[in-house]
Amino acid sequence: MTEDARGSRATEAFFGRRRGKTLRPRQEALVDRLLPRLALDLTAGAPPLATLFDPEVTDFRLEIGFGGGEQLLHESGRHPKTGFIGVEPFVNGMAKLLSALDENPRRNVRLHDDDATELLDWLPPASLTGIDLLYPDPWPKRRHWKRRFVSRSNLGRFARVLRPGGRFRFASDIDSYVNWTLLHCRGHPAFAWEAASAADWRTPYEGWPGTRYEAKALREGRVPAYLTFTRR
Template sequence: MSDERPSRATEAFFGRRRGKPLRPRQSAAMDEIRPAYAVDLSRPAPSDLRELFSAPVDDVRLEIGFGGGEHLLHEHVRFPQSGFIGVEPFVTGMAKFVMALAETAPGNVRIHDDDATQLLDWLPEDSIAGIDLFYPDPWPKRRHWKRRFISPANLDRFARVLRPGGRFRFASDIDHYVNWTLLACRTHEAFDWQAASADDWRTPYEAWPGTRYEAKALREGRTPAYLTFTRR
């Protein structure tokens, strides 16, 4: 399998992976339920990603760094005809999400609990209808900017797996990271920014459920921005 993957090096774009020790039920869910939903990167990706799902789906979407999973849980119910792959390396967030999956046993969700670049390099070209990256770690110190997920290399990865017309959505409450992302995407030849006025990036996405991190940002007086780009 390693010979079939791009040789591009990966780098961890997340910080710590563990917080407080998991509760017994969370540990049990990670051991017993998570494997049934995990994407197996040791095997070649199917040429048609819809084969990953036990439920019939029309397309596949990807959410990177889903945190507590509020948005992903909302979307997989709202769009049962779509398959969703969620990525979250932080163990506590993944454990909470897996416990929620155990209650509904959806056939249109798969997960990856490690570096998203590994998954992106595994995916076939033009296989993804949409990529969501909401409230990623902003790495505010200048010496850490190289660890921001939005970079020319990762936008190349997005461009490879997104089908033409596919959407990349980015939300953040950190002005510098919003500007960073806007500049990077407008510089990249594969992406068009979908905005005609300021309201287009100040207004949350349609049926947006919010996240716990966003609620904290609003309480602390930070204003989120919601960017949308399409793959040319």
């Protein structure tokens, strides 16, 4: 456990630094004005997720570590009747998404800018239809492997909040983390791997917009993997 950079609470340290370059004035203003309107209040008990979105929203998905928010923005536009919860502790990534949401508002997006495990423990049981963990920090050094988000304890958290038939999607260009995730998920009784051939995990997800991390990986010759696991 480490002390949160803001001093608000201890975290499980699955993410690194909280800030990068100094935010521009407009970005700072959006963090101060727009983020509080979209952020979930975890200080009280979790209500039914349907109460957090418009009435037509019936399914709920979570993206952990959305980076610049490309996938979250794309998917929330494609699926207006699905409620999306995005988690990103990195302030600059959050500011980038807020800028996009300010220009193209979404009524089906809520946000959390802190530790994802805190949110997972707060969510009601069997409340999500999907969880996305896309290009997470691979923590390549052996001494840092305990900081990889995919772990037995976090898969237990996923299993608690996913509905039966719900999906956990994991994408990465780092082979060691892909293998790590396969071993952990195949060893967990709550999850089944959806793959019949290599093409199943080399083919991007339906409607996949790509991300800047993926583009960099492809430029550098790394081959992404797209894994999907179903909650039994």
